[in-house]
Amino acid sequence: xxxxxxSLLSSSSALATLVGAALAGAALALSACGGAASTTxxxxxxxxxxxxQAPDExxxxxxELKAPIAAYRRWVARQLGETAGAVAxxxxxxxxxxxxxxxxxxxxxxxxxxxxxxxxxxxxxxxxQINGSSDGRPGGDRDPHFSGLQRVELALWHHASLAEGxxxxxxxxxxxAxxxxxxxxxxxDPAEYLLRAxxxxxxxxxxxxxxxxxxxxxxxxxxxxGREQGATVVLGTLTPLxxxxxxxxxxxxxxxxxxxxxxxxxxRSSGGGYPTLDALSMRSHERLAGxxxxxxxxxxxxxxxxxxxxxPQPRAPGLE
Amino acid sequence: xxxxRTFLRRSATTLAAAGAGASLHAxxxxxxxxxxxxxxxxxxxxxxxxxxxxxxxEGLHQAGVATKPPPQAIFIALDSIADSRAELAEALRTxxxxxxVLSAGATPPVTVEGITVDSxxxxxxxxxxxxxxxxxxxxSLFDRYGLAAQRPGSLVPMRTFPNxxxxxAQCHGDVLLQLRAGSVDTNLHARRDLLNATRGALQxxxxxxxFLPPNRTRKGHPVVAGRNLLGFHDGxxxxxxxxxxxxxxxxSEAPEWARGGTYAVVRIIRNRVEFWDRVSLREQEEMxxxxxxxxxxxxxxxxLTPPRYDDDPRGEKVSLEAHIRLANPRTSxxxxxxxxxRGYNYARGTDGAGQLDEGxxxxxxxxxxxxxxxxxxxxxxxxPLVDYIVPVGGGYFFLPPGARxxxxxxxxxxxx
Numbered sequence: 162x163x164x165x166x167x168s169l170l171s172s173s174s175a176l177a178t179l180v181g182a183a184l185a186g187a188a189l190a191l192s193a194c195g196g197a198a199s200t201t202x203x204x205x206x207x208x209x210x211x212x213x214q215a216p217d218e219x220x221x222x223x224x225e226l227k228a229p230i231a232a233y234r235r236w237v238a239r240q241l242g243e244t245a246g247a248v249a250x251x252x253x254x255x256x257x258x259x260x261x262x263x264x265x266x267x268x269x270x271x272x273x274x275x276x277x278x279x280x281x282x283x284x285x286x287x288x289x290q291i292n293g294s295s296d297g298r299p300g301g302d303r304d305p306h307f308s309g310l311q312r313v314e315l316a317l318w319h320h321a322s323l324a325e326g327x328x329x330x331x332x333x334x335x336x337x338a339x340x341x342x343x344x345x346x347x348x349x350d351p352a353e354y355l356l357r358a359x360x361x362x363x364x365x366x367x368x369x370x371x372x373x374x375x376x377x378x379x380x381x382x383x384x385x386x387g388r389e390q391g392a393t394v395v396l397g398t399l400t401p402l403x404x405x406x407x408x409x410x411x412x413x414x415x416x417x418x419x420x421x422x423x424x425x426x427x428x429r430s431s432g433g434g435y436p437t438l439d440a441l442s443m444r445s446h447e448r449l450a451g452x453x454x455x456x457x458x459x460x461x462x463x464x465x466x467x468x469x470x471x472x473p474q475p476r477a478p479g480l481e
Numbered sequence: 482x483x484x485x486r487t488f489l490r491r492s493a494t495t496l497a498a499a500g501a502g503a504s505l506h507a508x509x510x511x512x513x514x515x516x517x518x519x520x521x522x523x524x525x526x527x528x529x530x531x532x533x534x535x536x537x538x539e540g541l542h543q544a545g546v547a548t549k550p551p552p553q554a555i556f557i558a559l560d561s562i563a564d565s566r567a568e569l570a571e572a573l574r575t576x577x578x579x580x581x582v583l584s585a586g587a588t589p590p591v592t593v594e595g596i597t598v599d600s601x602x603x604x605x606x607x608x609x610x611x612x613x614x615x616x617x618x619x620x621s622l623f624d625r626y627g628l629a630a631q632r633p634g635s636l637v638p639m640r641t642f643p644n645x646x647x648x649x650a651q652c653h654g655d656v657l658l659q660l661r662a663g664s665v666d667t668n669l670h671a672r673r674d675l676l677n678a679t680r681g682a683l684q685x686x687x688x689x690x691x692f693l694p695p696n697r698t699r700k701g702h703p704v705v706a707g708r709n710l711l712g713f714h715d716g717x718x719x720x721x722x723x724x725x726x727x728x729x730x731x732x733s734e735a736p737e738w739a740r741g742g743t744y745a746v747v748r749i750i751r752n753r754v755e756f757w758d759r760v761s762l763r764e765q766e767e768m769x770x771x772x773x774x775x776x777x778x779x780x781x782x783x784x785l786t787p788p789r790y791d792d793d794p795r796g797e798k799v800s801l802e803a804h805i806r807l808a809n810p811r812t813s814x815x816x817x818x819x820x821x822x823r824g825y826n827y828a829r830g831t832d833g834a835g836q837l838d839e840g841x842x843x844x845x846x847x848x849x850x851x852x853x854x855x856x857x858x859x860x861x862x863x864x865p866l867v868d869y870i871v872p873v874g875g876g877y878f879f880l881p882p883g884a885r886x887x888x889x890x891x892x893x894x895x896x897x
Contacts, residue, residue, distance in 0.1 A: 297643040360868075363756050367871075370834035373646065450835045454755065461759035473763045 221402060221467045226351040229398035234349065236277075236394050241341045243273040248334050251313070255327045263326060264317055268380045268434065271310050275387025278361040278395055284347065290336040294374065308332055311377075318377040355467050358395040358414075359460035361388045362421075362453060370450050372438055382435035385449070386425045393418050396460065399467060407466035410459075417452075417459035424452045527608060531663060535609035538581045540883040541741050543891060545613035545661050546846050547725055547821070554661045554691045554825040555668040556747055556842060557676075558619075558654025558876060559683040566626045570896045572682035573616070576658070577890030579678045580614035583607075583671045600673045602666055610667040614675070616891045617657035617745050617878030625655065631895055632879075633731065633739045635849045639746075639877045642858055644867040651749055651874025654686045659745070659844070665690070687874060689749060691825025691842040705776050705784040709826055710752050710839045711869070713769050714776035716822045717784055718809060728853070729821050729846050738894025741882030743846045746820075746854045748875035749827070751840040757869045768866045770803030778805065787811065807860045818853045820845040840870070850877055 247270035254262035271292075279288045291309045298304035302315055313333055316325035365388045368374035375381040396418055403411040428435050428445065441449070527533060536544045563569040588606035589599035599607075623632040641647055658675060660668045668690070676685065694707035706716035720728050731742050757765070766773055776784030780798045788799055790811060799806050809815065823846065828839040847853035861867075881892045 296646045297641060299641050301641075359759070363753070363759075363868075366834060366836060367753055367756070371832045371836070447835065454835070457756070458759060465761050476762075 219406075220471050221406075221469055223351045223469060225402060226354060226467075229402070230349050230351065230354055232398045233354065233395060234344065234347075236391075238341070238344055240273050240277045240391075241337060241344065244270050244277075245334070245337050245341065247273055248330065248337060252327070252330045252334060255323055255330055258323060260317065260321070260323065263323075264378065265434075267310070267313060267317060268378070268383050271314075271375070271380065272383040272387040274310065275384045276390040276394075278357050278388065278391030284340065287336065287340045287343065291333065291340065309336065311375075314375070314377045352469055354395075355399070355464040355469075358392045358399070358463060359457055361392045361395070362457040362460060364388065366450070366453055366457060370438070370446070370453065375438070379437040379439050380435070381438040382425075382428055382441065382449075385453070386429070386435055389418075389421050389425050392456070392460070393422060396463070399463060402467055403463060407462070410462045410466045413459045414456075414463055417456040421452050421456045424449055532608040532610045533586075534611045534663070535586065536584060536611055536613050538577075538584045538614070538884060539886060539889070542730060542743070543613075543615045543880055543883045544584070545615035545659055546743060546745075546823070546880065547722065547729070548613060550693060550823050550825075551611040551661050551663045552693045552695065553663065553665050553668050554659065554693075554842070555672055555688060556691070556844070557658040557660070557672060557688040558686040559656040559658065559679075560686045561622060561625065561655045561682060562684050563626075563682040566628075566896070568682055569622075569626055570892075572679045573656075573892045574890040575678050576614070576616055576675060577884055577892075579675055580616075580671075580891075581884075581887070583674060584609055584612045584614060586610075600670055602673075603670050607667070607670060610663040612660065612662040612667050612671055614671060615657075615659040615661075615880055617659065617880040618892065618895075619654050619657065619876055619878050621653060622655035628895060631736055631738065633735050633742070633744070635744060635851055636877060636879045637850070639875060640855065642872065643862050645872045648873050651687045651689075653876040654878075656683060657745065657747065657876065657878040657880075665692075689827055689829070689842055689874075691827045693825055703783055703785045709824070709841050710754060710828070711757055711765070711769075712773055713765075713771060714784060715824060715841070717771075717776055718787075718805075718819075720819050720821055724819075725821065727848075728817070728819055729848055731848055734848075738897065739879065739881060743848065743880050744850045744854075745878045745880050746843070746845045746847070746850060746875070747878065748843040748872050749840065750843050751838060751871045751873050753869050753871065754837050754839050760869070767800050768802075768804060768864075768869075770799045770805035779803070802865050804861070804864060804866050807864055808857055810860075818856050820847045820853050820857065843875070846880070 247266050251263055251266035251270060254266055274292060279292065289309070292311065293307065293309055294311050295302040295304060295307045295315075298307055300307070308329060310333060312329045313326055316322050316329055364374075365385045369381040369384050369388070372379065372381065375384050396414055400411060400415065403414070425435075428441075428449070430436070438446075536548055538544060561569050561572070563572055586607055586609040591605070592598050618636075620632065620636050620638050623629050623636070638653055658672075660671050662668045662671070672688070676683070696704065696707070698704045705714050706719070707714065709715040726732070729743050731739050731744070733740070735742070762773060766779060770788065771778050771784075778786060778788035778799060780786075780789040780793060788805060788811065790799065790806060793799060796802070796806070809819065823844050825842045825844070826839070827842050828837070830838055832838050845854055881894065884891050884893075
């Protein structure tokens with residue numbers, strides 16, 4: 162179905178009021194981020210349909226994503242600050258020859274950075290420099306271009322080398338500073354932003370939970386906790402837009418994220434950290450995997466529900 | 482080194498042919514086994530006549546490349562632990578001897594004592610069942626045994642591409658065995674036989690089983706390649722038989738012993754199937770460039786209609802980043818890069834997080850790995866599909882020309 166211009170116009174004025182709602186939702190999500198970041202705009206009363214036309218058939222305009230993206234940018238700035246703080250501690254501990262302290266600081270850094278939700282090449286080369294893996298590199302983990310958090314992890318756990326750790330931690334601090342400085346000017350593509358929440362969870366399923374990621378320290382649960390926080394924030398910024406277009410998707414996604422938040426929180430120790438992946442019981446691992454997969458599935462329809470393009474033509478089933 | 486001695490002794494009995502009643506190789510030690518298979522083949526009385534179909538082992542080219550692919554395949558990468566070039570040659574010769582018997586069908590002799598001559602998983606005699614055994618050599622084999630001068634020009638170790646997540650335990654290998662047959666257990670039987678026969682010389686590095694879907698084409702519709710586990714027809718645009726000399730078989734550019742062979746690229750490409758199933762049909766089709774139901778290119782027509790890019794320079798019909806468009810832009814400049822694809826689907830349980838481990842054993846055959854496969858693969862770097870497909874293993878191999886007669890063996894030219 163092609164939308165006619167008049168219907169777009171008539172709904173656009175009504176939709177304009179939503180930008181404010183989106184901001185409110187985002188702010189709420191951000192205010193919750195200090196803790197488990199589990200409550201989102203779900204506290205807002207449900208919006209009523211705005212026009213006779215079903216709003217889920219109205220493509221979202223890129224301008225409507227300005228406020229959510231601005232809120233997200235503030236979240237990224239905050240998390241980058243936290244990452245930078247943890248990396249500063251990491252370097253301090255390395256200078257003091259304190260391996261245990263350095264490892265703890267590294268784990269805090271990787272968790273803070275994971276909460277940014279920089280999955281699937283968001284932030285491009287900057288992200289690769291800060292958190293790229295040795296995968297796809299001709300020299301594997303000896304490749305000279307392999308750097309960042311995972312390079313420090315290799316040094317601290319696998320090589321147990323403080324000198325190596327110091328070298329790569331210094332580079333890491335530099336690269337984080339560069340990204341922080343560039344962040345205000347960094348382009349965040351609205352179409353890509355819509356994909357972010359569920360892709361972050363997909364990364365956790367395919368890389369973190371299998372031990373493929375965070376492969377030297379096995380601190381994958383910390384990374385999953387970070388990613389859950391990031392996905393919750395992103396979803397929170399989109400909830401107001403989602404609510405009027407696809408209430409059932411919004412409810413399912415919010416519920417599934419709450420369940421995931423609870424599951425992650427149940428694994429947190431009194432000190433705020435998380436167990437290593439191999440320390441999880443089979444039951445805990447299974448539960449975490451299942452709840453994560455459920456959240457990924459519940460969030461998958463979000464990009465389509467907020468699609469920037471008109472919906473495709475319906476198609477008859479069974480055509481071969 | 483008991484293993485090695487055992488291996489040599491077995492090989493010796495193979496050579497001696499006579500008095501080998503209790504030997505592992507009794508069944509193949511005479512031409513009788515092959516004759517059996519043609520006379521009765523262990524198959525004349527079979528209810529299931531398709532099991533009696535036989536693909537000749539000998540030929541200008543090895544079987545199992547251009548021959549029509551049966552539904553089951555096993556790939557085995559082996560490393561040679563032979564202590565000398567002669568031992569290696571003997572193991573390779575043994576592979577051909579056994580392959581000839583296995584692909585013809587036979588009734589193995591019954592021995593009550595000693596090592597079991599035949600696993601027996603196919604019964605007291607086994608039919609051919611379209612089995613082909615194709616042998617390949619990895620670059621490492623040439624280096625390990627001082628054969629670097631004979632290494633065919635474009636054979637190198639498999640590259641790591643930027644989107645790969647390669648597991649070293651599933652990569653490379655000195656020798657590749659590619660088994661194809663009509664049934665799973667025919668391949669399993671052949672794998673055990675071939676490994677038993679070369680124990681002490683060839684050690685398994687990795688192996689993977691694959692399958693093809695049955696023909697599900699409806700009446701009145703064009704017959705196209707089956708679907709992969711992403712649900713899309715895969716291998717629609719393959720070269721025709723007439724194009725193989727030009728695109729697949731090594732010619733005068735190769736060392737003499739290698740002419741008539743080809744280069745195989747095997748890639749174990751995991752599909753993130755749960756993630757893929759969470760993607761809309763529209764998005765899936767845009768990433769591939771074809772309709773999921775019919776296989777037709779998004780530019781129109783049916784599955785066999787070549788996609789049109791000349792009148793779609795901005796990618797409005799087939800996205801500029803669609804897999805089929807990047808892989809084969811269908812220009813005169815890229816025409817010679819085309820490859821013969823004979824992939825098989827695989828499904829092997831789950832990973833450590835309860836996610837299904839399913840995907841494609843990509844297998845392509847070409848005359849030059851760099852000029853063809855790698856050039857295509859470079860165009861595919863960072864294509865949108867990379868989030869859903871993860872190369873985790875594989876290797877590059879040279880498949881020598883076929884055995885020329887009943888005394889010849891695959892790879893003999895390398896040791897001449």
